[in-house]
Amino acid sequence: MSELKKPVFKPNREFAAQARIKNMCEYNALMDWAKEDYEGFWDHFAKEKITWMQPYHTVLDESNAPFVKWFEGGKLNVSVQCIDRHLDTRKNKAAIIFEGDRGDNQVITYRELYYNVNRFANMLKNNFGVQKGDRVVIYMPMIPEAAYAMLACARIGAIHSIVFGGFSAEALRDRIEDAQAKVVITADGAFRKDKPYMLKPVVDEALKGTSVVEKVCVVERNGEDVTWVAGRDYSYNELIKNQSVTCSPEPMESEEPLFLLYTSGSTGKPKGVQHNQAGYILWAQMTMEWVFDVKENDTYWCTADVGWITGHTYIVYGPLAMGATTVMFEGVPTYPDAGRPWKMVEEYKINQFYTAPTAIRVLHKSGEHEPAKYDLSSLKVLGTVGEPIDPPAWKWYYEAIGGGKCAIVDTYWQTETGGHIVSPLPGATPIKPACATLPLPGIMGEILDPQSGEKVGVGESGYMCVVRPWPSQIRGIWGDPERFVKSYYGDVKKDGKPVYFTGDGALYDEDGYITITGRTDDVINVSGHRMGTAEVEAAIKKHPNVAEVAVVGKPHEIKGEGIFAYVVLKGEDTVSEEMEMVKEINNVIKKEIGNIALCDDVIFVPGLPKTRSGKIMRRILRAIAKGEAITQDTSTLEDPSVVQAIESAVNSCKM
Numbered sequence: 001m002s003e004l005k006k007p008v009f010k011p012n013r014e015f016a017a018q019a020r021i022k023n024m025c026e027y028n029a030l031m032d033w034a035k036e037d038y039e040g041f042w043d044h045f046a047k048e049k050i051t052w053m054q055p056y057h058t059v060l061d062e063s064n065a066p067f068v069k070w071f072e073g074g075k076l077n078v079s080v081q082c083i084d085r086h087l088d089t090r091k092n093k094a095a096i097i098f099e100g101d102r103g104d105n106q107v108i109t110y111r112e113l114y115y116n117v118n119r120f121a122n123m124l125k126n127n128f129g130v131q132k133g134d135r136v137v138i139y140m141p142m143i144p145e146a147a148y149a150m151l152a153c154a155r156i157g158a159i160h161s162i163v164f165g166g167f168s169a170e171a172l173r174d175r176i177e178d179a180q181a182k183v184v185i186t187a188d189g190a191f192r193k194d195k196p197y198m199l200k201p202v203v204d205e206a207l208k209g210t211s212v213v214e215k216v217c218v219v220e221r222n223g224e225d226v227t228w229v230a231g232r233d234y235s236y237n238e239l240i241k242n243q244s245v246t247c248s249p250e251p252m253e254s255e256e257p258l259f260l261l262y263t264s265g266s267t268g269k270p271k272g273v274q275h276n277q278a279g280y281i282l283w284a285q286m287t288m289e290w291v292f293d294v295k296e297n298d299t300y301w302c303t304a305d306v307g308w309i310t311g312h313t314y315i316v317y318g319p320l321a322m323g324a325t326t327v328m329f330e331g332v333p334t335y336p337d338a339g340r341p342w343k344m345v346e347e348y349k350i351n352q353f354y355t356a357p358t359a360i361r362v363l364h365k366s367g368e369h370e371p372a373k374y375d376l377s378s379l380k381v382l383g384t385v386g387e388p389i390d391p392p393a394w395k396w397y398y399e400a401i402g403g404g405k406c407a408i409v410d411t412y413w414q415t416e417t418g419g420h421i422v423s424p425l426p427g428a429t430p431i432k433p434a435c436a437t438l439p440l441p442g443i444m445g446e447i448l449d450p451q452s453g454e455k456v457g458v459g460e461s462g463y464m465c466v467v468r469p470w471p472s473q474i475r476g477i478w479g480d481p482e483r484f485v486k487s488y489y490g491d492v493k494k495d496g497k498p499v500y501f502t503g504d505g506a507l508y509d510e511d512g513y514i515t516i517t518g519r520t521d522d523v524i525n526v527s528g529h530r531m532g533t534a535e536v537e538a539a540i541k542k543h544p545n546v547a548e549v550a551v552v553g554k555p556h557e558i559k560g561e562g563i564f565a566y567v568v569l570k571g572e573d574t575v576s577e578e579m580e581m582v583k584e585i586n587n588v589i590k591k592e593i594g595n596i597a598l599c600d601d602v603i604f605v606p607g608l609p610k611t612r613s614g615k616i617m618r619r620i621l622r623a624i625a626k627g628e629a630i631t632q633d634t635s636t637l638e639d640p641s642v643v644q645a646i647e648s649a650v651n652s653c654k655m
């Protein structure tokens, strides 16, 4: 076993001495406290961290589990937590540093953020008729107005639902309709690689098929021409000028919804993951403090997009709740060259840098020697998120970027968990490459055997679960409570009680460290973007010539996973135009979901491997896509010969 052991890197001594959690004794003490007095632990931090408008009377109510309530009776406003309460001590501190694609920049102080958010909130109320509880869809580029929009919704008690700018009009429409949003906030577009790109036309297209949206707010960012629909579309840049800079924050109950964020599951329809007020913001702030250990004068940069959960928790809510300076970047990391992020690290003296393994692989591959050109000595903590990081990428990150002195926090979490759940603490946890290490204090994360519900032994695969509710966990799936219970509390029981199952497989090593091995369901992770195979299949099936389709993930050098589609066509002669069909299939995906879900491989096969009851045996398809031998018994298939036919179709494509 010893040669399989991963090397261990101890925390930097100097860093540890000044960290919030300084060593494993402190980590263990916190964890023991949570284990012995779970409610007392959370009560302590909720009182210490949150500026309450009204105190809560109950820490945790599990009587209707898995529908739990945290901090009941309490009232707060998340925008106050993120802005107002800092004004006494941080009025002139940079809250957001924005760098545009073209190198333009803006520094927004907490004072300015307060004014901008209040104006935005007043505009939503006065000009768009937004009220507490209304859903507002935000379809925006990475510009400060996206953060203002989120915080403005929070201020007036509206529920925002951000749709990532890479989603198509159809995908946007589905999410608008599911949430029944009455207002959409968007931009004309933004800049990417020195060129304007457009978002407003996508909104126009999405709204053609639905009548739920009454008004659209358009931020003018790139100044390109857009169509204005009279009585529906209004310019933010015009309306904002006349708004008052004060807007009294709505007192929100702890368990009223803060936002929805649609994510992929194992069926075709994306789920509207609901997060509520107090528990979410508490853990966003606590994990910022513990995992990134951001100090008062630090500058922190997370490269995610606000369209994903990482952008919500670790660009906007977490950093602002703790009063940090957060960097927002509009561009792409490889433009004008793969030194861009390192140039920005030098320029802004970034102290914590947080990105996805895909980005690290791209930056490594296309700019191995770029980091050496810049002064990266300000860096203290490096983070990764979204997918397992492979050891070579980890090594480069650790050495070339971190200079061997920065901890890498491999943060494991999900849209549903609201914040990190398994991660190293940079001043305490000895780290191992490509290992998320230990559950954070307060999170009762365990790897369980799905059959017995017992903790698995060293090296045995099991399911990554959380066995107690925690404050920032998903509260529900919008409009579908049954699906919530079924999706997360259906697979694993511990001591006879259903526990939260993440959907990921994991392993313990001999030190009790957790390595996440990947999804156990039909969700794939393409460039850190979470994608449901069923969603992609549903899109492909819309092509009139497609009879059947099965989509699986295939390891990809840069993206982590790529999308591999097995397609059965209607009618035999259509196969002659294969190249054309591949293009058409990708066009359908582009229309239904967006460019982020395009297939890397499309293989035309005569049939799919199905059991006699009609279930597609995806494991066989995954093995074929990876070029692995099929170890599974194929005799139970309805037509075992189809496997060989699929293999030869795949092989002939490779030639």
Ligand code: WTA
Residues within 6 Å of the ligand: 263, 308, 309, 310, 384, 385, 386, 387, 388, 389, 410, 411, 412, 413, 414, 415, 416, 436, 502, 503, 504, 516, 518, 519, 525, 528, 529, 530
């Ligand atoms: C995967 C992103 C390994 C995992 C925050 C999870 C990871 C899914 C890690 C959630 C990590 C996230 N190591 N895998 N450090 N972090 N994942 O909802 O499969 O977009 O279930 O949230 O990403 O993706 P989501």
